[in-house]
Amino acid sequence: MTRLPAHLTRKLQQLFPDAEDQNAFVADVLEKALAEEATEEETIAAVGGTLHLFTDGGSRGNPGQAAIACILEDPIEGKVIREHYERIGVETNNVAEYRALIEGLKIAERYHPNRLICHVDSELVVKQLNGEYRVKMPSLQPLVEEIQELSMQFPDIVFEHIPREDNYRADRLVNKALDEHPAPAYKKPGQVQPPLL
Helix, strand or coil: CCCHHHHHHHHHHHHHCCCCHHHHHHHHHHHHHHHHHHHHHHHHHHCCEEEEEEEEEEEECCCCCEEEEEEEEECCCCEEEEEEEEEEEEEEEHHHHHHHHHHHHHHHHHCCEEEEEEEEEHHHHHHHCCCCCCCCCCCHHHHHHHHHHHHHHHHEEEEEEECCCHHHHHHHHHHHHHHHHHCCCCCCCCCCCCCCC
16 A cells, blocks of 8 residues: 655544544545546547537526536537536526536536537527627626636637527436435425426
């Protein structure tokens, strides 16, 4: 087994006085690092080309319980490279749409496409990112800036608006995330869950 440098050993002992906890922590960190390395090795083979990213975000209530989804697709082979969906807590629809795109860009970055076409069913998000609309809500500005920063990692990136019905796969994943992990809030007997907006 590899010995840690003295300063790391001391820090580990401060954080986890129990030796078993120290070992569990180190094992967990190594396991995560090895998993990330394996993921990076898988993505190296997918360097270049044009990829399509479909994203969606929504909330049940506005704000309400929200989720995001993204699908990265190789249009030439017609296959899905990666899907991701998750609950993000209580947010507005607009925040969910932006957060879905941010997650999708982080995933797409690992595959090093020469061109990335982002398909988003929120006309507001697309027009704000393309500079056609100003970002009026201060809460959205940091999300826009994060997307602009992530966009710099791609040689060519396009944000396109698509109709909601053409984005049904990402929409289905958003609903799946919300259905699999229902809201922890109290629900009155006979109360119906509001539809996804």
